[in-house]
Amino acid sequence: MTNHTKPTLLISNVLPARPGDEAYNNICMRLWDRILEAAVPTWNVIREYAQEDGAEGAALRARDADAIVIMGGEDVHPANYGGSQGYNREGRHWYRADQGQLALVDYASRTGMPLLGICRGMQIINTAFGGTLEQDIADGTHTNPAILSDHRFVRHSVRVEADSNLERALSPVLINSELTISSAHHQRVHHLGDTLRISAYAPDGTVEAIESPDAPIIGVQWHPEDPAADISQLHALLGHLDARRAPRLERASTTLVA
Template sequence: MTNHTKPTLLISNVLPARPGDEAYNNICMRLWDRLLEAALPNWNVIREYAQEDGAEGAALRAQHADAIIIMGGEDVHPSLYGAPQGYEAEGRHWYRADRGQIALVDYAVRTGTPLLGICRGMQIINTALGGTLEQHIEGAHGTHTNNRILSDHRFIRHSVRVGEGTNLERALAPVLTDSELVISSAHHQRVDRLAQGLQVSAYAPDGTIEAIESIDAPVIGVQWHPEDPAADISQLHALLGHLDARRAPRLERASTTLVA
């Protein structure tokens, strides 16, 4: 039964499960369970599968949400940022899911609905708004991803420096030490050209863009996994608290949607 005193959080995944890949699905379930652990005390949670819903279905679900999270997953289809297929470490793409999650970003920007993108979710934000991705980071293993993560469930741990005066700094203020944070990383792609209307809000020591945010809308993306069970859960609580603090009454957002 829905608790109408709590705000509603829409969490978008690519698929219910990756076909025939139990090890990958186990990792995703661990991340999902951790996110639920942090969110359920203060949110009603709706889970959305973008490959099933597509753009129209995802946008309809967003109308019932007070905030949105786009979780990690497969690489974004390169045609959506003007690049070819056939790159190193390329896996299967889910184009309908990409379009569905791009629709969520468009909705959030248009209506002022707070949105957090995690890993792939950050890359979706940049792609949706016209940016591009570096398709494969040379030397990513050991610096940004662990090639054995499916067996040992261990993310790469490294620091990031959060930009002063950013919304991300305000969100993570309770857990930052001298503007730095130790994070859990698992990605082989990264933001290349930043989309117009976005700014960088955190960097890794090697210069990788680790977080981005909208200049005008309550939209933040982090390249890392705050929902890693081995990470300090206070990171996740801080980000969820920021989503809650930035949300507007749904009726107010509905009027914005009608005017658009």
């Protein structure tokens, strides 16, 4: 039964399980368990599987939520940002899931629903706003090649831009505008999406966070839901979603006008 005293958080994943890929499933479940640990005390959680729902189904589920998280996963299909297949370390794509999660970003942008994109989720945000991705980071410094077996994320610092929504969200855990994060990605933002701003960088210049100045949408390239990371970072980001959510009636009015 839904607890109506709590706000509702829709958490979008690509799939409930990856057929025949136990190692990938294991790490996804560890991340899922961690985000539930952080969210369940203060949120009702809706699980959304974008490959199953597609664009229409994902947007319909979002109507019952107060905020959205798009979690990490496989590479976004290059067709979504004008790229080509055949790049280095290309994995399996789930095009229907891309469409579902792009629809969630569109819904959040139109209605003002707060949205957090994590890793792939940030790349979905950039793609939704017309941006592109660098398809493979040549030096491989942002992911551990053995992560599927040892579950160890690369740890490095990021610098958060002053006067950004991300800075406001993470203010309880920032030290001199910096943060140590858990990284596991081989792609990154190339051309920034229209109207978006960069809100964090890695020391090597990699874009580590983006946000919309017009809607409460933030993407982080790292994994605050890494079980080995300080959970206070994840609490801060979820708290920001809670603080930015609009009353249901106000959002319904916005939806009707859109």
